[in-house]
Structure formats: C-alpha cells, structure tokens
Amino acid sequence: xxxxxxxxxxxxxxxxxxxxxxxxxxxxxxxxxxxxxxxxxxxxxxxxxxxxxxxxxxxxxxxxxxxxxxxxxxxxxxxxxxxxxxxxxxxxxxxxxxxxxxxxxxxxxxxxxxxxxxxxxxxxxxxxxxxxxxxxxxxxxxxxxxxxxxxxxxxxxxxxxxxxxxxxxxxxxxxxxxxxxxxxxxxxxxxxxxxxxxxxxxxxxxxxxxxxxxxxxxxxxxxxxxxxxxxxxxxxxxxxxxxxxxxxxxxxxxxxxxxxxxxxxxxxxxxxxxxxxxxxxxxxxxxxxxxxxxxxxxxxxxxxxxxxxxxxxxxxxxxxxxxxxxxxxxx
Amino acid sequence: xxxxxxxxxxxxxxxxxxxxxxxxxxxxxxxxxxxxxxxxxxxxxxxxxxxxxxxxxxxxxxxxxxxxxxxxxxxxxxxxxxxxxxxxxxxxxxxxxxxxxxxxxxxxxxxxxxxxxxxxxxxxxxxxxxxxxxxxxxxxxxxxxxxxxxxxxxxxxxxxxxxxxxxxxxxxxxxxxxxxxxxxxxxxxxxxxxxxxxxxxxxxxxxxxxxxxxxxxxxxxxxxxxxxxxxxxxxxxxxxxxxxxxxxxxxxxxxxxxxxxxxxxxxxxxxxxxxxxxxxxxxxxxxxxxxxxxxxxxxxxxxxxxxxxxxxxxxxxxxxxxxxxxxxxxx
Numbered sequence: 001x002x003x004x005x006x007x008x009x010x011x012x013x014x015x016x017x018x019x020x021x022x023x024x025x026x027x028x029x030x031x032x033x034x035x036x037x038x039x040x041x042x043x044x045x046x047x048x049x050x051x052x053x054x055x056x057x058x059x060x061x062x063x064x065x066x067x068x069x070x071x072x073x074x075x076x077x078x079x080x081x082x083x084x085x086x087x088x089x090x091x092x093x094x095x096x097x098x099x100x101x102x103x104x105x106x107x108x109x110x111x112x113x114x115x116x117x118x119x120x121x122x123x124x125x126x127x128x129x130x131x132x133x134x135x136x137x138x139x140x141x142x143x144x145x146x147x148x149x150x151x152x153x154x155x156x157x158x159x160x161x162x163x164x165x166x167x168x169x170x171x172x173x174x175x176x177x178x179x180x181x182x183x184x185x186x187x188x189x190x191x192x193x194x195x196x197x198x199x200x201x202x203x204x205x206x207x208x209x210x211x212x213x214x215x216x217x218x219x220x221x222x223x224x225x226x227x228x229x230x231x232x233x234x235x236x237x238x239x240x241x242x243x244x245x246x247x248x249x250x251x252x253x254x255x256x257x258x259x260x261x262x263x264x265x266x267x268x269x270x271x272x273x274x275x276x277x278x279x280x281x282x283x284x285x286x287x288x289x290x291x292x293x294x295x296x297x298x299x300x301x302x303x304x305x306x307x308x309x310x311x312x313x314x315x316x317x318x319x320x321x322x323x324x325x326x327x328x329x330x331x
Numbered sequence: 332x333x334x335x336x337x338x339x340x341x342x343x344x345x346x347x348x349x350x351x352x353x354x355x356x357x358x359x360x361x362x363x364x365x366x367x368x369x370x371x372x373x374x375x376x377x378x379x380x381x382x383x384x385x386x387x388x389x390x391x392x393x394x395x396x397x398x399x400x401x402x403x404x405x406x407x408x409x410x411x412x413x414x415x416x417x418x419x420x421x422x423x424x425x426x427x428x429x430x431x432x433x434x435x436x437x438x439x440x441x442x443x444x445x446x447x448x449x450x451x452x453x454x455x456x457x458x459x460x461x462x463x464x465x466x467x468x469x470x471x472x473x474x475x476x477x478x479x480x481x482x483x484x485x486x487x488x489x490x491x492x493x494x495x496x497x498x499x500x501x502x503x504x505x506x507x508x509x510x511x512x513x514x515x516x517x518x519x520x521x522x523x524x525x526x527x528x529x530x531x532x533x534x535x536x537x538x539x540x541x542x543x544x545x546x547x548x549x550x551x552x553x554x555x556x557x558x559x560x561x562x563x564x565x566x567x568x569x570x571x572x573x574x575x576x577x578x579x580x581x582x583x584x585x586x587x588x589x590x591x592x593x594x595x596x597x598x599x600x601x602x603x604x605x606x607x608x609x610x611x612x613x614x615x616x617x618x619x620x621x622x623x624x625x626x627x628x629x630x631x632x633x634x635x636x637x638x639x640x641x642x643x644x645x646x647x648x649x650x651x652x653x654x655x656x657x658x659x660x661x662x
Contacts, residue, residue: 028458127354129354136469
C-alpha cells in the first residue's frame, strides 16, 4: 500500500532528484547534461556544438510582487531563463513564453508583459521566438530559453579545483533585501527595487569570461550564494573558503539593513540576484579581470574543508546549505 | 487614454498576432521561423541544420479531465509538444517539463506524472532532459520539446500547391467525441477514451514521410482539421476541396454519434486528435503510401475556391474557420 507524502514535506531538490531518476532510465544519445545537474540541460548539436535549454515557471502570487508592472513581469520572465543560459557560457538564440492569463485580464497589460519580455531578450541580443497563450485563474508565465555554445567553451558546475579563486558579478543580497523592504512597507531606493524587479542576465559577462578561458566552473545565484556554493561544491567535489569582508554589498543595502548578522544573512541566503558565481584558474585571473567587472570573494579548498566563512572580526563559521527554494525553505 | 479590452473579447489567435508584432521588432539572425507562424519556432544551428522548439501550457481544469490518471497527465503533457515536433518533420531530442504543484499534492502522484512524461518521450525515442518544480494552487504543466532537422528536410505549413493531395494520419474527431461522452456521462469504449487521454505523437510517421520527399506542407490537427486547413491555406496561399466520405472516422465514434451532421462537426471542428495533416505532390503519392498509414481526404485547390466540403448526398458547403481554441471558440 502506498502512503501519502505531500510534496511540501519533501522539498524541491529532493523531488527533483526523485523525478530525475525516473527520467533517466533510458539512453538519449543527444543528452550531454540531463535533468537536475546544471543550470541548463545540454544537448549535442553535432560537430562539437551544443544546444543549452532551460525552463522556469513563475506565478503572480509567489514570483511577481503586486508592485511589479506588466513590463517588469515580462522582463523578469525572460531574465530568469537568460541568466541560466549565461551560467553555461552560451549565446542565447531565442526565448519562448507560455502565458496563462485570466480571461478578464486587459489586453494592454498582456502587451506590456510582451514588451518587457522583448526588451530583456533584446538586451541580451536575442528575441522571443514563440510561445503559448492559455486561460488561467492566476497569471502564470513559463519561459524557456535556448542557447548555443561550442562544447569546448561550455561552462558547467563541475571543474572547480582547490586553489581556484571564487568570484561573483554584481552585488549580493540586493534583491532579497528589496523584497524584505516591500513586504514590510519600508521605503527603499529605486536602485534596490530595480535589482529585484529587473534583474540583468549576465550574458555579456559570461561570454567575455568564457573568451578568457579562465573559468573552471560557473552557475547563477538565483537561489542565493550559499546554496549555489553547495551546488558547485557537490558538482566539483571541493570545498570553499569565503571571505566575509569581500562579499559585494550595495550601499543602498547597507543603508536598509544595519545589523551585521542580518546583512550577512541577506548576502548569503537570499535569492533573486541572478548574478554569476564562478571559479577562476589562479594563473588566468588577470585575463579574466580585463573582460568584465566582478569580485573575488574566496578560494576553492579541499572537500573536507566544507564551506567556511572567514570573518575578520569574529570566529569563522560554516555556511549553511540553505537558500531561496520553492516548496520548502531548506533541504 | 487606454481603454480596457479583456483578452476573452479578442481571441487567442488575434492575441498571438498582436504579441508577435511586439516580439518581431528586432532582427535575430538565428530565427528561421518566428512566433505565431508554425507548429514550432525554428532556429538555425549552422551547416544547414535546424533546431525546432515548442512549448505548451496545460492546466488541471481546462486540459486534464478528472478521469485522467497522473500517468496520462504526464503522457499528454509530453505528447502535445512532441506532436508539434513531428509536424515539422524533426527528430525530437529532449523534453522539459515545468510543473506547478499544489503543496499538499502526493509525491506518488507527481512520480506517476513523471512516469507518463517519460513513457511518452521514450515512445518517441527521446527523454525528459530538464524542467522546473513550483508550487501552485492548480496543477499546471508547461512542456517544452526540442528537435533537430536538416533545413532541406524541414516541413512547414507553407508549400502546398494546387493539385497536391490532402492527407491525414489516424482518425478525425475521436478525442472530441470522447470528451463529449465524458462530459455527458455517456458510456464509451476504452479505445475512444485512449484517443483523448493518450494521444500518440506521430513522430515515426512524420520522419518516414519526410524520408519519402513527397510532403509539400504539414502541421498537426491539435485544434481540429478545419482550423488546421485554414492555417495551411493561409501559409501556402491555396484553397482546399475535402471529400466528406473520405474523412477517417473510427467505428467507436460512429457508434457514439449517429446523426451525420454531428458526426461531421466532430470530425472537422473538434480538437485533441494530434494527427498529422499534410499535402503530397501527386507524382510522389505512391512513395509516401509505402512509408506509413494515412488517408487521402481531398486535394489542394486555387485560393479563390476557399475551403470546400464535397458531399456525395448533399450540397457542397464551405468549411468554417473554427475549431478548438482557448480564450474564445472562434475568431
């Protein structure tokens, strides 16, 4: 007899693991990287070329705060997927958007969503190439992004080696702090809100970094830096030392949140920043620094070091395996 | 000042046209066929190779009758997308599934959905390569399928010429009639219900037909034969003559619905069959008939003929531009 187990008791990552086992019983010779392994699935396109593809379902109540405009909802729906394409070092070549709309929704609002989708795609040198329209009682957008990359330039979560530098683009914790401000009616800067509502997929940075040949592993920080470090650690079989005083915090964030411990929580454990987290060969760091802006926040260690935070004014601590996840907060 | 126009007053196809205009302001050199034009979007993969990609959002209340099992829900979610890949003459190389689940949903039920997705993918020689899990108040599945095809084998809606034969695989109207039986608590055969719950994507037939070199245009009949004929007619700039007595009707359908006019309505205007509708060069028909089973149901005419039904025991009539559509029944 089967027992009843609600998905909420299992957590998103465990559920993905279980489903990936079901999906993996066959041998699809096109697949280079399958479900649950990286930011995108990777298919062979022949001649050393790869197709990368990713999909993300977003909902009005859980993903689009009421303050977001239609344009921002569209932008976000494209951005979350383009960020995954960037995380593989790939060139985006198209986006699909399946949109579930309430039947009494204004056509003008839908067109605003479309303009936001288009603007984000265009900012990354691509466009919306297809989709689906459906009626639904809650606004739901599933974006899918497709990219191309040659196999020898593909960047994955696997490849970090002890001694490599750990780096991140942009700022940490901005989107999470902006959400906190919104939910608690605390006034904050436009700049911080923009980090939450209009995240910039780091496609340009990713392509430049791939050009440098310096990157040993990469993923995006959509669920927060901490959980992303664990994903890199699992895939690369390494540990990390992260320097607290190197975490890149936006001034507006420091004005919003003063307590050091809370600031640390936001920078490590809140999601929505869609920055690139990556590791660099130490001998090629200077090649990488010429290509785009990023911050070195730590170094790759042996696996048995775990994931440790070095603090200048406190004892070192172990970074927890937690972050922003659907279904359940931690696993 | 903007006026308020609910999407329900516009219709799915008009809305897709409006959004496609927004999506088309830029020039994405990778795109061979863009939004709203065919069963899939088509991207160039270089060296004469194409990537085809399609997405479809399905919901519990509108797309999965209560009688469907989890396995069938999964099968259906893969099938609707694989049917679009088949419609382009392409080889499927992977499926992604973004699944929105109620948080109190049983993990066993989700695993059944996954097994159905996997089984349908495997039946078409491919697999589920990725996806997303999300919480949602209504079960929602957005499937995405990716396929490959060389540019010279790509089958599109454009290319039918007067004199070509019009053909369809399988039966017409079975899924629509099964839905009618379900909704009205009329007992019907397992075979008819299976047409509704477990449609078979015609991937094998499509690849065989593409091999024959006989196909001049193709699409699937997901929204019904009538609306699909209009789509082919619009893309190819032709008309059609369809013979009523050639429409392939399943015996179980004729046992369920006796009145000839209603039988005709189901065979032309009901959706969910996911068969291939295609046109053949007359001189190559015999090459095509060797490859798989299908029925010749009419011929391609000049555009000014419109889309006409020839009836042996009644006056000819003009087939209407209507079918199974979300948001609004006709447009």
